[in-house]
Amino acid sequence: MNQKSKKLTISQFAKLHGINKKTLMWYDEIGLFCPAVIHPDNGYRYYDYHQSPILETILLLRELDVPIREIQAFMQNRSAEHLKNLLDKKTMDLDRSILHLQAIQKTLLNHQQNMAALLTMDLSEICIIEKEERCLVTVDIDRNTAFEQEVEWITAETARYQLGRLHDASYGSMLPVTSIQKGDFDDYTRLFIEIPFLPRQKGLHIQPSGKYLRAFHKGSWETIRERYKELLEYARRQNLSLSGYSYEKGINEMIIDRIEDYIAQIEIPIL
Numbered sequence: 001m002n003q004k005s006k007k008l009t010i011s012q013f014a015k016l017h018g019i020n021k022k023t024l025m026w027y028d029e030i031g032l033f034c035p036a037v038i039h040p041d042n043g044y045r046y047y048d049y050h051q052s053p054i055l056e057t058i059l060l061l062r063e064l065d066v067p068i069r070e071i072q073a074f075m076q077n078r079s080a081e082h083l084k085n086l087l088d089k090k091t092m093d094l095d096r097s098i099l100h101l102q103a104i105q106k107t108l109l110n111h112q113q114n115m116a117a118l119l120t121m122d123l124s125e126i127c128i129i130e131k132e133e134r135c136l137v138t139v140d141i142d143r144n145t146a147f148e149q150e151v152e153w154i155t156a157e158t159a160r161y162q163l164g165r166l167h168d169a170s171y172g173s174m175l176p177v178t179s180i181q182k183g184d185f186d187d188y189t190r191l192f193i194e195i196p197f198l199p200r201q202k203g204l205h206i207q208p209s210g211k212y213l214r215a216f217h218k219g220s221w222e223t224i225r226e227r228y229k230e231l232l233e234y235a236r237r238q239n240l241s242l243s244g245y246s247y248e249k250g251i252n253e254m255i256i257d258r259i260e261d262y263i264a265q266i267e268i269p270i271l
Helices: 010-015 023-029 049-063 068-076 080-120 146-160 177-181 221-237
Strands: 007-009 045-048 124-132 134-140 170-176 190-194 205-207 208-217 245-250 263-269
Touching: 010 023, 010 045, 010 049, 023 045, 045 049, 049 068, 049 080, 049 263, 068 080, 124 221, 134 146, 146 190, 170 177, 177 221, 177 245, 190 205, 208 221, 221 263
Parallel strands: none
Antiparallel strands: 007 045, 124 208, 134 190, 134 205, 170 190, 170 245, 208 263, 245 263
């Protein structure tokens, strides 16, 4: 006798699929998945082994967070096309979730690196580092741009790129090297948003790969000009040519209450 032709009790069938028998009872109550046989005398539910693929499909869709009503609609009209459409939609959702989790992971790693650097950094040090190319979302500003306007533009850009929360990205400002060399240390012309895994596309600012001059400044923006003068002197002594923009961003906003404790990271490309 073929063992697969035997009927399984609700407990056996639930155990076979790694679920609670109450789940099978609920599926039966809502008409989603019914037993092959209900004993007429005692009301016991029995399942056919060949119902397993159907139940596994339901369990897969549930694991993918497909709503019960959509699964019910599928069960009433099971077809390759219907299942493919459901799976296509959930695959797209899953891809978005994976990208979001990867972005969160990268953000966490950046914060970890910043905190590790804070514990060991020498604020007086100026060094040369290597950086990979980055794609940045930018917003044009000038010295007359109101703070409220900056916030509005940044909010619009975060919405445009579907950032769930502000902490999903890094933010900073850009100061042209030509302005620094002229002693105009207040001539910020752009704000930037660094979004993890943002691909190259039209309209983005490309922060080039290569060598960068890096330094840190502690305190308010009113005193950062002195740090820039030190950077210019360092570049002169080392015979370095600076280009493009200075990229500034805070690295310790999460752990300070006073602007006097604010630490800005400054990175400037070297030709």
